[in-house]
Amino acid sequence: VKLATSTPDLESAAATSVHRSGWGRVRAVQRSAPVVQLVALVVLYAYGAATLQGFTTSTSIKALLVLAALLGLAAVGQTVVVLLGGLDLSIAGVITLADVLFAVLNGKGWAFLPDLAVVLAIAIVLGAVNGYVCARFRIQPVVVTIAMGFIATGVAQVQVSNFTIGGVPHWLSRFSSATSTTLGISVPPVVVMWAVVAIVTGLVLARTKLGRRVYQTGSNPRAAQLALVNTRRVWTGAFALSAACAGVVGVLLAGFSGSADATVGTQYLFTSLAAVIVGGTSITGAHGDYWRTVVGALIITVLTTLLLGHGYSVGDQQIAFGLAILLVVAGYGRDVRLRDRV
Amino acid sequence: VISGRVGHALSALRRQTFAFSLGLTVVLLVANVIADSSFARWSSVPLTLATLAPLALASMASVPAVIGGGLDLSVGPLMSVANIVMVTVLLPHGLGNGWLSIPIILALGAAVGAINGALVSVLRFPPVIATLCSLFVLLGAAQDLAPTPHEAQANWTNSLSDSIGPIPWALVILVVPVLLWVILGRTSFRRTLYCVGDDDVAAFTAGVDVPRTRVAAYALGGLVAALAGLALTGVVHSGDSSLGLQYTLIALASVVLGGTPLGGGEGGMVGAFFGAATIYLIQNLIDALNVQPAWLPVVYGGVLVTAAILGGQFRQGAFTSSWRNRAATRAT
Numbered sequence: 001v002k003l004a005t006s007t008p009d010l011e012s013a014a015a016t017s018v019h020r021s022g023w024g025r026v027r028a029v030q031r032s033a034p035v036v037q038l039v040a041l042v043v044l045y046a047y048g049a050a051t052l053q054g055f056t057t058s059t060s061i062k063a064l065l066v067l068a069a070l071l072g073l074a075a076v077g078q079t080v081v082v083l084l085g086g087l088d089l090s091i092a093g094v095i096t097l098a099d100v101l102f103a104v105l106n107g108k109g110w111a112f113l114p115d116l117a118v119v120l121a122i123a124i125v126l127g128a129v130n131g132y133v134c135a136r137f138r139i140q141p142v143v144v145t146i147a148m149g150f151i152a153t154g155v156a157q158v159q160v161s162n163f164t165i166g167g168v169p170h171w172l173s174r175f176s177s178a179t180s181t182t183l184g185i186s187v188p189p190v191v192v193m194w195a196v197v198a199i200v201t202g203l204v205l206a207r208t209k210l211g212r213r214v215y216q217t218g219s220n221p222r223a224a225q226l227a228l229v230n231t232r233r234v235w236t237g238a239f240a241l242s243a244a245c246a247g248v249v250g251v252l253l254a255g256f257s258g259s260a261d262a263t264v265g266t267q268y269l270f271t272s273l274a275a276v277i278v279g280g281t282s283i284t285g286a287h288g289d290y291w292r293t294v295v296g297a298l299i300i301t302v303l304t305t306l307l308l309g310h311g312y313s314v315g316d317q318q319i320a321f322g323l324a325i326l327l328v329v330a331g332y333g334r335d336v337r338l339r340d341r342v
Numbered sequence: 343v344i345s346g347r348v349g350h351a352l353s354a355l356r357r358q359t360f361a362f363s364l365g366l367t368v369v370l371l372v373a374n375v376i377a378d379s380s381f382a383r384w385s386s387v388p389l390t391l392a393t394l395a396p397l398a399l400a401s402m403a404s405v406p407a408v409i410g411g412g413l414d415l416s417v418g419p420l421m422s423v424a425n426i427v428m429v430t431v432l433l434p435h436g437l438g439n440g441w442l443s444i445p446i447i448l449a450l451g452a453a454v455g456a457i458n459g460a461l462v463s464v465l466r467f468p469p470v471i472a473t474l475c476s477l478f479v480l481l482g483a484a485q486d487l488a489p490t491p492h493e494a495q496a497n498w499t500n501s502l503s504d505s506i507g508p509i510p511w512a513l514v515i516l517v518v519p520v521l522l523w524v525i526l527g528r529t530s531f532r533r534t535l536y537c538v539g540d541d542d543v544a545a546f547t548a549g550v551d552v553p554r555t556r557v558a559a560y561a562l563g564g565l566v567a568a569l570a571g572l573a574l575t576g577v578v579h580s581g582d583s584s585l586g587l588q589y590t591l592i593a594l595a596s597v598v599l600g601g602t603p604l605g606g607g608e609g610g611m612v613g614a615f616f617g618a619a620t621i622y623l624i625q626n627l628i629d630a631l632n633v634q635p636a637w638l639p640v641v642y643g644g645v646l647v648t649a650a651i652l653g654g655q656f657r658q659g660a661f662t663s664s665w666r667n668r669a670a671t672r673a674t
Contacts, residue, residue: 087470089591137651140605143598146591147646154639269587270474283470315485322478325471326461335466338546 034280036331037295044302052309062188063178064305069194070176070256072297074249074268075275076201077127077242079293081141082276083205084218084238085285090130090145091246091272093152094123096265098250100156103260106168120247126152127243128236135235145239153265160262172255190252201290214238219286275300278328299328359601360613362653366599367616370623378630388510390626392503393577395512396421398618399570400593401600402519402611406559408597411539411606412462412469414560417567418590419480420454422583424571426487429494429581440498447568454480455564459557477590484583492581502576515573516615519566523611526562535559539606596621599649620649 029035048055074091081088098119105115130148134141174180176190185192205211216224217234225231246268253264279296281288303324307317358364375382381390400417407414424447432443454476461472502511526532537545538555546552574585600617602609624645628638 133647133651137654139650139654140598140603142604143595143650144647146595147643147650149591150639150643150646154637154641154643157636157639158634160636270477274474277471277474283468313486313489315482315487315489318478318482318485320482322475322482325478326467326475329467329471330465335468337466338542338552341543342547 030280030331034292034295037278037280037292037299037328040328040331041295041299041302044299044306048302048306048309052306055309058186059178060305062186062191064301065191065194066176066178066188067305068297068301069188069190070249070252071268071271071275071301072194072294073190073197073245073252075245075272075293075297076197076290077238077245078272079201079276079279079281079288079290080205080214080238081242082273082281082283083214083285083288084235085221086134086141086235086238087273087283088130088145088239088242089142089269089273090126090149090152091242092265092267092269093149093156094126094243094246094265095250095253095268096262097126097152097156098123098247099254099264100159100250100260100262102251103168103254104159106254107260112169112172116251119251120244123243123247123250124240127240127246130243131236131239132232134239135232141239149269153262156262160260168255168258172251173258176252176256198290198294205289215286271300274325278325358613359609360616361601363600363613363616363620366620366649367623370620370627374623374627374630377627381626381630388505388512389503391510391512391516392573394619394622395502395516395573396570396577397589397592397596397622398516398615399519399566399573400589401596401614401618402523403563403566403570404593404597405602405609405611405614406535406563407458407469407473408602408604409539409606409609410535410556410559411542412556412560413473413594413604414455414458414563415470415473415590415594416454416458416476416480417563417570417593418588419477419484419586420451420564420567421571421574421589422484422586423454423480423487424451424568425574425578425585426484426492426581426583428497428499428572428575430487430492433495433497438495438497443498444572447572448565451568451571452561452565455567456557456561458564459560462560463553463556481583481586484586488581488583491584494575494579494581497575499572499576500579502573512573512576515569518569520611520615522562531555531558536607539608541607592621593618595646595650599646599653601653621646 026035054060074095078088078091101122102115102119105118106112110118126148130141130144133139133144174189176188178188180188182189182192205214213224213229213234216227216229217231221231224234246265249268250265254260257264275296276288276293277283277296278299279288279292279294281292300321303321304317307320312320380386400421403417403421404414427450428438428443428447432438432446437443437446458473458476461467461476462469465472467475502515504511506514523532534545534550534555535558537548537550538552542552545555570589575581578585596617597609597614598604598617599620600609600613600615602613621642624642625638628641633641
C-alpha cells in the first residue's frame, strides 16, 4: 500500500503521460520496482564472475553476503529516516560507540544479555534525542545527527583511552563468520538475521498502520499532523530505530573483529546513506522501501569487492565508487525538468 | 532618545540572519579571554586567525550552494585536494610561488565547483547525490596523490600566520571571499541566487536562467574551498588526505549555526564566518580549560546541538517577542 503519491509524483506522472514513449514506460515500471538496480547488480556480478577467479565459490559468496548484511542492517533505520525526508549522519558514531562499549563491558566480565541491553539502550536514547530535537525544534537533521555522531565517537574514544582491554564471546565471532552455519544450514547466521529483518521491515513499511504513518509524515508533515498522526513521535521513533540498528551492527562488528576498534564506524558514515540512495529511495522522502535498500547494499558490496579483487588502490576504489553511484542513479534518480514542474 | 536609537540598532541587528552566531562569538571571545588571558594579547592574533582560516573559509565555501537551494558535501575533500596538489604537484615542479600557485589552485577549485553545479542543475542529479559522488572521487584523488601525509617544502603559505605591518595575513585571506560576496551583492547575481534558492520554479517562470545561476554558485563555492585548502597548507605545512571528511561535516554545521538554513533562499557568508568562529572558539576554550582531549568531541557535539536549538528559537523570536507574536510565528 503506497500512500506516497505526493505532488512531484503526480507531476512526473503527468510528464510521462505527455511523452508516452518507451522510456516513459520504463520509468513507470522503475517506480514500482528497482529494475535498473537489479540489472546493475547482475551486470556487476557477472563481470566479477568473468574476470575474477574464485568470485563464484560458495565461500566468497558467503563472505560477500556477510558484508552486505552488515551494511544492510546499518541502513534499515537510515531507510526509514530518509523516507521521512531526514538524514542520519550519526550512524558511524553510534556503530563505533556500540562496538567499543560492548567489548569493554565484556572485558570487565559482563554477561552477553545485560551488555547488549545497556549498549542498545544507550544507542536508542541517542537516536531518540536526535529525532525528538529535529521534530520539536524544527532543526535540520544534518546538524543534529552530525553533533550526535561527534558525541558518540567522543564517548567511544574516552572508553578506549581508559580501558584498552576488551573482548567478545567466542560464539559472537562465529555469528558473522562466513564459514559458520545456522542450525545446520550452511549460511552465516548474520545473513539469516538480515533476511528476517528485511522481511519484517518490508512488511511493516508496506502493510501496517505504523508504516503508513512513516509515508504520510514523509510526504507531507503538516497534512499528516492534521490527519492526527503524531509526527513528532514518528520522527523520534525512526531515529531511535536507526540508532538501534547501528548499535546492533556495532556489536556484530565487535564480534567480527574480536576486539574494540575506535575507527570501525567510519566506513559506514556515507555508505549507509549510499545504500539507501543507490537502492532508489528518494532523498526527498516518501518514495521507496527497504527492498530497494537491500539491492543497494548488495550493489555496493559487490562493487567494493570487485574493485578490491582487481587490486585497485584505496584511492582508485573511492573514485570508482563515486562514479558508479552517479551512473546507477543516472538510470532512475534524476530530478524532473524545471519546465515540467511549472 | 539614545536608548531608542540603541533599541533600533539592536532590532535591526536582530533581523540579520547572523545575529545569533555573532552574539555567541562575542560571549565565547569573553570566555576565552577569561580562561586564558594570553588569548587577548595582540601578538597572538595573527596565529589565532591563521588557525581559524581553514574552517572559516570552508564554511563560507558551503554557503552559495546552500543559498541556491542545494548542498555541497564535497567542500572538505576539495579543500584537501587543493592542499595536496599544492604540496605534492606544484611545489616539487617549481610552480609553488604565489603568482603561479594561487591562480592555478583557485582555477582548479572553481572548475570542480562548476562540475558539481553542472551535475546538479544541468544533469539534474539531486544535490546530495551529486556532491556525495564528487566527495568520493575527490577523497580518492587525494588518497592517490598522498597516501601518507606528505611534508611540504618551505613556501609562501608558511607566512600566513605572520602579519604585513599591523595587518595579519590571515585576515587578508579571510576578507577576500567576504569582499567578493559584497561586490556580488552589487550585481544581479546574488539577488537571482536568493530567488532561485527560495523558489526555483517561480524564478524559472520569471525568466531567470536557473542552471547558470546554480553553476555559478557552486563554482564560487569551489573557488573559496580551494582558498581554504591554501589556508590549510599554511597551518599544517604538509599534504594530508585524512582531513577532508571532518571539514565537510564541521563546515556544514557552522553554516547552519551561522543562520543559513539548509533549504535555500536565506543566509549569507558573514553568518558562516561567525558560525565557524563559534565552533573554533568552543574548541579553543576546551583546550584552555585542560579538558582531557578525548572529551573534546563530546563537549563539542553537545554545544552544537544546544546552539542549533537556541539559534532556531532565536530566529523564531522566542526570547524577545510577546507570546502573541510567538503564536503568530508558529501559525505561519
